[in-house]
Amino acid sequence: MEVSSGITEAPSLVLGPLLSHWPAERRRDFYYRIADEADIDVVCVGEVVCAKRSPLFSAYLSSVLERLQHAGKAVVRSTLALVVDDRDLGGLAAVCDEPDVAIEANDMAAALLMRGRPFTLGPFVNVYNEGTLRFLASCGAIRACPPAELSQRSLGALAAAGACDIEAQVFGRIPLALSARCISARVHGLSRDRCRQVCGDDPDGMAAETLDGQPFVAVSGHVVLSAAVTARLRDLARLRFLGIRHFRLYPTGMADMVGVAAVFREVLTGRLEPAGAAHRLRRHAPEAVPSSGFTAAPTHDRPSVATPRSADRPEEGGGT
Amino acid sequence: MSAALELVCPAGTPAALDAAVAAGADTVYIGFRDATNARNFPGLNFGREEAADGISRAHAAGRRVYIAINTFPRAGDPGPWQCAVDDAAGLGADAIIVADIGLLAYAADNHPSLRRHLSVQASASNRDAIxxxxxxxxxxxxxxxxxxxxxxxxxxxxxxxxxxxxxxxGGMCVMAEGRCQLSSYVTGHSPNIDGVCAPPSHVRYQTRDGRMVCSLGGFAMDSLGPGESAGYPTPCKGRFRVNGSTGYVFDEPATLNAARLLPQLAAAGIKALKIEGRQRGRAYVGAVVAAFRRAVDAAAHGNEGVSGDHLLAFSEAGRYTSGAYRRGWK
Structure with missing residues (x-):
């Protein structure tokens, strides 16, 4: 089995979609700057969390897509992850029906609607193994960013299967869950139907901390994100060796993504060591935590992201 | 009068299976004793021989058995999951409940006549996904x-x-099923991979300043004053601080109870009702199944039927919810 074949191909940087809700003009200007200044190969644009957010940005969408494409970026249209009602499905079908569109599927409805045309798989589609990857490749999937909880070993096995390219998140808050109800509306005492788009009050997600003050998650509408902004600089070489070719950076409200992308590019091309990169990254993303792997708990082959402050962590093992 | 809804009931042990059958389950669903099912807890689930015996007892009583193989096979190690599908077919299960696309493909290719149900863990919530x-x-x-x-x-x-x-x-997930990595993030144990959410091995109860702090994987999930009670410390049922105030950010601990909604559910065109709780004992299974047997039969005869309120002893934190069925909840 050839597990390191991907290392010979140039790595690509993917800007993941915005998962929190920004004002339309801020969104537009953000992508204009990405188009003009960022060393990023693929840019994902589109609403993943809530269909109610899309109309505000739609006035600027075509000029954003044009500017990105003109700047040589490959543009991927990210699509909704929790597709429930007719409005959700209608919006998804409209994107999938566009000619020559490249979409990121985050719900299996998209795989049906693409009818065999190529698409990519976002982290809200459950790709855990080679069998699933092969089947979805036969449906048209050309790249997959599996759920964040997959171990490096699993990502390597998926890459080795050769069915399609594998992508891994290496920067930003980690998407952890999709809530059936809108959490932002709930916290503000509103219902989803009359939410007044309060998720827009927190462009970086609404921080939820434990009762003893430990940062836990950030929520934005239906999505739950890690409080920690991960920066997997130290994992890059290992991931490349395992055949992962695409590296996803999720935008955050605080980070300068042009600078973040530049740091990751330099590490990927060997011009910068991870240790020095962490120092540089701090200038562009002060809240980022240099980390390795996914989980907050030190188990298996999934090393620690952010060690809880509490010293009374239970012993490993037992139970399961 | 309309066709009665099929009552699909949980069993984590052979004794619970017998209790479910005795209480009037149309169907019992079980899992094998490993990570191939989403209730992979110690002392729970069925060995192959126990499953064979349980299936023959249920079939003798004219009931069905479904086998949940509803976690996601690990990359590089599909063997245990494929073996579970093979064995479910060999044991004469009436259906398998599967979430993973690769495993569904395996089952369809290798056991085309074995009935396939899509697990809730596949999170198929719209007509095109289905x-x-x-x-x-x-x-x-x-x-x-x-x-x-x-x-x-x-x-x-x-x-x-x-x-x-x-x-x-039964127990209520507020997060879209199969798409929640909170337990995995906090404890390293994943519902999707390990079949475990918030394992007891990672739960701690400690008294601090006169309050009982429940933590999971080192993160405090709740803090209780004297006389306060709480549910099990799953991350989605915890109390957290947001914008300076404290509360159940995602959902209050409560048990889903749709007993009063059976006529509307039947009118909405559903075929079957599922009781959650393979991790629960046979007392729970017997009482809940019996109550829902009466409610289903009453609804089939056009009666409003049973509220299920007398089942509160089996609920989380002594509370019920109708969850997403009522629009205002969302």
Whole structure:
């Protein structure tokens, strides 16, 4: 089995979609700057969390897509992850029906609607193994960013299967869950139907901390994100060796993504060591935590992201 | 009078299976004793021989048995999951409940006559996603995610060609099923991979300043004053601080109870009702199944039927919710 074949191909940087809700003009200007200044190969644009957010940005969408494409970026249209009602499905079908569109599927409805045309798989589609990857490749999937909880070993096995390219998140808050109800509306005492788009009050997600003050998650509408902004600089070489070719950076409200992308590019091309990169990254993303792997708990082959402050962590093992 | 809904009931042990059959379950669903099912707890689930015996006892009583193989096979190690599918077919299970696309493909290729149900863990919440699974793998039934209102269920069942099963009672996931990595993030143990959410091995109870702090994996999930009670410290049922105030940010600890909604669910076109709780004892199974047997039969005869309120002793924190079935909840 050839597990390191991907290392010979140039790595690509993917800007993941915005998962929190920004004002339309801020969104537009953000992508204009990405188009003009960022060393990023693929840019994902589109609403993943809530269909109610899309109309505000739609006035600027075509000029954003044009500017990105003109700047040589490959543009991927990210699509909704929790597709429930007719409005959700209608919006998804409209994107999938566009000619020559490249979409990121985050719900299996998209795989049906693409009818065999190529698409990519976002982290809200459950790709855990080679069998699933092969089947979805036969449906048209050309790249997959599996759920964040997959171990490096699993990502390597998926890459080795050769069915399609594998992508891994290496920067930003980690998407952890999709809530059936809108959490932002709930916290503000509103219902989803009359939410007044309060998720827009927190462009970086609404921080939820434990009762003893430990940062836990950030929520934005239906999505739950890690409080920690991960920066997997130290994992890059290992991931490349395992055949992962695409590296996803999720935008955050605080980070300068042009600078973040530049740091990751330099590490990927060997011009910068991870240790020095962490120092540089701090200038562009002060809240980022240099980390390795996914989980907050030190188990298996999934090393620690952010060690809880509490010293009374239970012993490993037992139970399961 | 209308056709009675199929009552699909949990069993984590042979004793619970017998209790479910005795209390009037139409169908019992079980899992094998390993990570291939989403209730992978110590002392729970069925060895192959126990499953064979349970299936023959249920069949002798004229009831069905479904086998849940509803976690996601590990990359590089599909063997245990494929073996579970092979064994379910060999043991004469009436259906398998599967979430993973690769495993559905395996089952459809190797056991085409074994009935395939789509697990709630596949999170198929709309007609196009369900059509994908139906066309690709011949899925005959979908267990609907607990994200849909009654109205949404009604329009969905009208738009699809497969049977639908919905949750009627039991533990309540507020996160879209199969798409929640909170337990995995906090404890390293994943519902999708390990079949475990918030394992007891990672739960700690400690007294601090006169309050009982429940933590999971080193993160405090709740802090209780004297006389306060709380549910099990799963991350989605915890109390957290947001914008300076404290509360159950995602959902209050409560048990789903749709007993009062059975006539509306039947009118919405669903085929089957699912009781959650393979991790619960036979007392729970016997009492809940008996109550829902009466409620299902009453609804089939056009009566409003049973509230299920007398089951409160089996609920989380002594509270019920109708979850997403009522629109205002969302």
């Amino acid at each position: 059509a994908f699974y139906e066309r690709a793998f011949g899925v005959r039934r979908v267990v609907l995610p607990r994200v849909l209102t009654l109205r949404e269920i009604r329009s969905l069942t009208a738009a699809i060609d497969v049977e639908t099963e919905v949750f009627a009672f």
